[in-house]
Amino acid sequence: MNTVHRSAVILVGGEARRASGQEKYFFVYEGRTFIQRLIDTLEQVVDEIILVAKDPGQCKRFAHLDGIRCITDIRRGIGPIGGLHAGALAAHGDTLFVSACDMPCIDVGVVRYLFDTLGTADAAIPSWNYDMIEPLHAVYRRSVLLEYLEEHESYSLRPMIRSINTRYVAVEELRQFDPTLKTFTNINKHEDLERINSGLVPNHERA
Numbered sequence: 001m002n003t004v005h006r007s008a009v010i011l012v013g014g015e016a017r018r019a020s021g022q023e024k025y026f027f028v029y030e031g032r033t034f035i036q037r038l039i040d041t042l043e044q045v046v047d048e049i050i051l052v053a054k055d056p057g058q059c060k061r062f063a064h065l066d067g068i069r070c071i072t073d074i075r076r077g078i079g080p081i082g083g084l085h086a087g088a089l090a091a092h093g094d095t096l097f098v099s100a101c102d103m104p105c106i107d108v109g110v111v112r113y114l115f116d117t118l119g120t121a122d123a124a125i126p127s128w129n130y131d132m133i134e135p136l137h138a139v140y141r142r143s144v145l146l147e148y149l150e151e152h153e154s155y156s157l158r159p160m161i162r163s164i165n166t167r168y169v170a171v172e173e174l175r176q177f178d179p180t181l182k183t184f185t186n187i188n189k190h191e192d193l194e195r196i197n198s199g200l201v202p203n204h205e206r207a
Contacts, residue, residue, distance in 0.1 A: 006115060007093030008042040010035070011083040011136065012062075012101040013054030013073060023061070025101040027193050034104040034187070039068060045111045046097060050090055052083040080136060081149070081157055088145040096145070100136040104196075105185045109177030114139040114169060121167035126184070128171055134184060135161055 012025050012035070025035040032040070035051075042049055051070040053059045059070040071090045075082045084098060095118060097111055110126075118124045122144040126134040135157040148160050171181055187193050 005093055006046040006095055006097070007087075007091035007142070008046040008049045008097045008099070009084070009087030009091060010038055010042075010049065010051050010099055010101055011080055011087070012051050012070075013058060013083060024187060026061075027102075027104070027187060029104045029187075029193070029196060034101060035062070035065070037104045038099065038101070038106060039065065041106050041108050042097065042099075042111065044108050045115065046093065048092060050087055052087045052090075081160070084140075084145060084157070085149040088140075088142050088149065091142055094142055096140050096142055098136060098138055098140060100186070102187050103137065103183070103185060104187060105182045106137065107174075107178040107183040110174050110183045111139075113174065113177060117167065117169060119167065120165075122164040123161065123166045124169055125161060125166055126171050126174060127168040133158075133161065133168070134171075137184060 026033050028034075029037065039049055049068050051059070051062055051065075051068060053062075053070055053072050055072055059072060062068060062070045069090070071086055073082045074086045074089065080100075087098065088096065095115060097114065099106060114124045114126070118139055118141070121141075123138060123140045125138040128134075144164055148164065171184075174183070175181065177183075185196065187196060
């Protein structure tokens with residue numbers, strides 16, 4: 001197997017609750033499903049792509065995707081941090097780009113910049129301001145994730161991010177690659193999908 005330096009982890013579990021029971025990763029934008037758009041973008045930057053699903057049945061939904069590994073949550077029912085834990089355990093790369101499955105406009109230049117700007121930090125996370133960050137559009141060092149997630153009390157990503165050596169990347173730095181910051185667009189409802197397909201960018205959701 002080729003050496004893996006960079007991995008991507010896409011969290012696909014638990015998406016239906018906010019999309020009227022629909023599978024958001026199969027929503028179509030500009031002729032491609034969300035998951036295919038993510039894969040097409042990320043395979044330009046990383047050496048492997050891992051999908052983290054809620055159970056084996058959901059993994060079967062992605063059997064048609066060549067060269068993509070799908071794994072399941074180990075600690076179930078605890079939200080994104082459970083997917084991050086499973087993804088970090090399964091990844092072969094030293095660094096991971098983590099994203100949600102409902103972000104069809106992720107920009108390859110932005111992702112590459114997050115990897116390149118990590119330096120000696122534990123994470124590179126886009127930040128609108130101190131309180132509004134993008135933990136599911138960010139790069140993490142795998143070893144740090146594994147150490148933190150081995151024992152943790154909170155199911156929120158924020159305490160982890162505040163406790164490790166995080167490099168906060170001002171979103172203004174990212175406009176050089178993505179002037180409108182479309183990369184951060186979340187599609188959670190059919191209404192949002194209709195808006196983006198008509199050329200309008202829904203509001204960015206910020207953590």
